[in-house]
Amino acid sequence: MAEELSNEDLWMVAENYIRSIGLARHHIDSFNEFIDKDMQKIVDEVRNIEVTAEDKIVRIELGKVTVGMPRIVEPSGAVRNIYPMEARIRNFTYAAPIYLEVKELKDGRELRQEVSIGEMPIMVNSRYCALAGLDPAVRVKLGEDPYDPGGYFIVNGSERVIVGVEDLAPNRIILEEKKIGPYSFYIARVFSTTVGYRTRVEVRLKGQNNELKVYLPGVGQEVPFIIMLKALGMASDREIAERVSPFPEVQELLAPSFDAAQNVLSKEDAIMYIGNRVAYGQSDKVRLNKTQNVLDKILLPHVGLDESSRYAKALFLCEMAERVLAMKLGWRPPDDK
Incomplete structure (x- = not known):
């Protein structure tokens, strides 16, 4: 018969979990899945739009949605990539552009283009963060904390975290x-x-x-x-x-x-x-x-x-x-x- 786990055993399991997985991993995994899968599902729910303009029906078909790298637009109009520390120091929002592939059908002609539809705040240390995949030494050179667990956003220079709330289970009677x-x-x-x-x-x-x-x-x-x-x-x-x-x-x-x-x-x-x-x-x-x-x-x-x-x-x-x-x-x- 298996022995029952003691409190010391349970604390050891919790400590090893935190060391190997981290406290912010569930936030990061959830954000990655939202960008990778759920955003496209939302677009696919709409898919086709019909607009009447100048007594003509224009059909718009929505395609693939993608998210770029975090960036800022300088007062001069120059666009460049940004890292989390600069967003904190300069009171910027650490965000990336959202691009949507759009196909327009008008008068029998088809026009396909990729348009920017907005900005998506990027979670620090997620797959879409500028720090993703960088070695600790490189992060130090960039002025970043190599031990930062991430899992939060930077909005107007302030760190913001999504707080989990208890809710009734969906799709369950x-x-x-x-x-x-x-x-x-x-x-x-x-x-x-x-x-x-x-x-x-x-x-x-x-x-x-x-x-x-x-x-x-x-x-x-x-x-x-x-x-x-x-x-x-x-x-x-x-x-x-x-x-x-x-x-x-x-x-x-x-x-x-x-x-x-x-x-x-x-x-x-x-x-x-x-x-x-x-x-x-x-x-x-x-x-x-x-x-x-x-x-x-x-x-x-x-x-x-x-x-x-x-x-x-x-x-x-x-x-x-x-x-x-x-x-x-x-x-x-x-x-x-």
């Missing part, structure tokens, strides 16, 4: 029970997060009538659970009940939710029901477009961002509903946040 007066409220919540999108989606069961409803931003009122599933493509009540749970005890609790949606018989009816809540009083076309945006972009964006992902979103909502109903039956405890 969290169960919560609330007591309001004599009633209990059961909630399944998920912070749906993907590149460029973050929304809070909840499936709620209220104690007064035991009806399931879906809450999401951008909709003025809660949407009945069954109506939301029909808008996402689940056609029959039997299919919905079986997708939520195979257990009859859980399916029986769905009865009030089915009763609330008995007048909504088709997918089209469900979509227009939601449209009346996101764009009340507007034309059918506007209501349809806004409902499609809610279903594709606001509702569970981590599952997908187009119409082909709607059924998968319906399945995810069924999983949330099953957990809510199981919590009401006492089969599942609320999560300890």
